[in-house]
Amino acid sequence: MPPRYYFDTSVFGGVFDTEFEYETRILFNRIEAGEIKCVYSGLAEAELKSAPERVRRFFQELDAETLERIEINEAVLTLARKYIEDNVVGLTSLDDCVHIALATFHEVDMLISWNFKHIVNQARIPGYNSVNLQLGYKAIEIRSPKDIVNS
Secondary structure: OOOOEEEHHHHHHHOOOOHHHHHHHHHHHHHHHHOOOEEEHHHHHHHHOOOHHHHHHHHHHOOOOHHEOOOOHHHHHHHHHHHHHHHOOHHHHHHHHHHHHHHHHHHOOOOEEOOOOOOOOOOOHHHHHHHHOOOOOOOOOOOOOOHHHHH
């Protein structure tokens, strides 16, 4: 079974961003080849509704066999709120915290994001993982597509 990587919304948009396109396309090629399982959530779907048409179309055309949809539940929301209560990030970052909590709760192998301010941030990741461990969850590995492609 391939590793399960949770993709936040930024990764789907990265396909059309000149700065991120190269690594993002390689990552999606690895998904198509069956090397990675793309895990996403209803939150990503909701955020994609306001994305440009080409990003929405790209997401809709992904092979369902390569995808796994996970759900938000009360435990996920509690965990996301705890990141904020412990000042890992501010209240305006709740959706980012929900992405991290989803990946943590559903025990994916890695969270992938292009969001360097609140998610792929080496100063914040220890805070997320401290909360995770306090509440009995595993630490979550958080990387950018560039990290994955170049490893």
